[in-house]
Amino acid sequence: MNGSAVWHPFTQHALEPAMPAIARTEGAWLQTNDGTRILDAISSWWVVTHGHRHPKIMDAIRNATETLDQVIFAGLTHEPAEQLASALVDIAPAGLDWVFYSDSGSTSVEVALKMALGYFRNIGAPRSRIVVMEHGYHGDTIGAMSVGARGVFNAAYEPLLFDVDTIPFPAAGREQETLDAFETVTRDGQAAALIVEPLVLGAGGMLMYPARVLAELKRIAERSGTLFIADEVMTGWGRTGTLFACEQAGISPDILCTSKGLTGGAIPLAATLATDAIFRAHYSTDRAKTFFHSSSYTANPIACAAALANIDIWHEEPVAERVAALSRMQSEKVARFSEDPRFENVRATGTIAALELRVGNAGYLAEVGPRLRAFFLGRGLLVRPLGNVIYVLPPYCVTSDELDRLYEAIDEAGASGSR
Numbered sequence: 061m062n063g064s065a066v067w068h069p070f071t072q073h074a075l076e077p078a079m080p081a082i083a084r085t086e087g088a089w090l091q092t093n094d095g096t097r098i099l100d101a102i103s104s105w106w107v108v109t110h111g112h113r114h115p116k117i118m119d120a121i122r123n124a125t126e127t128l129d130q131v132i133f134a135g136l137t138h139e140p141a142e143q144l145a146s147a148l149v150d151i152a153p154a155g156l157d158w159v160f161y162s163d164s165g166s167t168s169v170e171v172a173l174k175m176a177l178g179y180f181r182n183i184g185a186p187r188s189r190i191v192v193m194e195h196g197y198h199g200d201t202i203g204a205m206s207v208g209a210r211g212v213f214n215a216a217y218e219p220l221l222f223d224v225d226t227i228p229f230p231a232a233g234r235e236q237e238t239l240d241a242f243e244t245v246t247r248d249g250q251a252a253a254l255i256v257e258p259l260v261l262g263a264g265g266m267l268m269y270p271a272r273v274l275a276e277l278k279r280i281a282e283r284s285g286t287l288f289i290a291d292e293v294m295t296g297w298g299r300t301g302t303l304f305a306c307e308q309a310g311i312s313p314d315i316l317c318t319s320k321g322l323t324g325g326a327i328p329l330a331a332t333l334a335t336d337a338i339f340r341a342h343y344s345t346d347r348a349k350t351f352f353h354s355s356s357y358t359a360n361p362i363a364c365a366a367a368l369a370n371i372d373i374w375h376e377e378p379v380a381e382r383v384a385a386l387s388r389m390q391s392e393k394v395a396r397f398s399e400d401p402r403f404e405n406v407r408a409t410g411t412i413a414a415l416e417l418r419v420g421n422a423g424y425l426a427e428v429g430p431r432l433r434a435f436f437l438g439r440g441l442l443v444r445p446l447g448n449v450i451y452v453l454p455p456y457c458v459t460s461d462e463l464d465r466l467y468e469a470i471d472e473a474g475a476s477g478s479r
């Protein structure tokens with residue numbers, strides 16, 4: 061046990077007794093205590109966008125600590141939260157006029173679900189059924205797990221999870237089945253909300269689907285009065301090629317969840333954005349209609365300052381160009397495996413590329429997963445395959461040469477290293 065008292069997330073300690081300690085981060089790189097450099101090819105679980113320790117974000121955090129630390133956010137407000145809310149409303153899809161803060165992707169999802177149910181209760185037409193997409197992932201709290209795929213991750217907690225209606229993943233050529241299933245479950249006008257990861261299902265295996273399906277789902281939701289919740293926790297802040305993935309479908313959700321890249325990945329913060337109709341449903345002299353949700357660190361001023369610096373970077377630096385260049389590099393570099401019999405389902409959306417190693421035993425617990433991870437780490441590359449799905453989701457500052465190194469290692473893994 062190495063004398064450590066730390067219980068790590070998603071870690072089987074019996075199989076992973078020791079792990080490298082990171083002493084320093086910079087750009088696309090991590091550096092261990094003994095000076096080994098590791099390329100962060102997964103943006104430290106998809107949070108880091110511009111690169112580790114972007115100077116403007118670090119400065120904003122330092123400066124914020126000169127005047128503020130946590131301040132209770134019920135009954136009080138502060139400048140960083142106010143400025144951030146209006147900046148978010150400005151850059152988010154149109155119609156999302158209200159910003160509710162929390163601290164993680166999972167809590168932003170819990171807030172979204174509670175807003176949806178609160179909305180229907182407060183307008184006097186209660187609905188409580190939630191529709192989800194097969195293979196979806198929305199976090200690890202009980203509500204977020206309930207609306208996510210069931211499997212080994214949550215088997216132990218299954219008795220606590222609430223029932224949902226699941227529509228199939230819109231696999232290529234089978235998109236109509238997804239739309240038909242959604243039509244069917246919303247026909248009785250009783251579904252409160254659909255929650256989806258737009259364009260890319262992350263933890264479910266970097267599964268990608270086209271924007272036109274998203275647009276159709278929104279249309280069906282509108283027809284049946286079902287609220288549309290876009291979980292942009294992973295897809296937001298440029299990952300799929302646009303600031304938010306919903307933009308590619310030309311849609312505005314009723315509720316949008318954002319976290320991870322909200323602060324450029326520097327410090328925890330989340331926001332759930334909602335339409336005026338949802339806010340109005342909670343706006344009343346009747347206290348029972350209050351939106352009853354909070355967490356102690358809601359709207360932490362230091363985190364809000366980091367998020368404001370992130371938005372400044374989007375405005376002041378050529379981030380969109382960087383995202384476009386990375387997207388091009390990713391699709392070009394991963395394409396070399398398209399006809400390679402060792403791999404299948406080679407794909408890319410925006411800055412995210414993924415491919416699957418052909419193995420007998422696929423799925424999250426596939427034997428090959430941990431072996432691949434160790435193989436890449438041995439080459440100074442942080443890659444965390446989802447079973448046999450290898451994906452590359454780097455910070456936007458990664459260079460073409462660094463990506464080449466990564467794709468060379470993937471080639472090598474296909475040849476031998478993983479077996």
Ligand code: PLP
Pocket residue numbers: 164165166167169197198199200257262263291292293294295319320
């Ligand atoms: N939603 C999506 C789409 C995610 O990818 C994640 C995390 O990976 C979450 C929610 C949960 O976020 P967090 O781990 O910050 O609770």
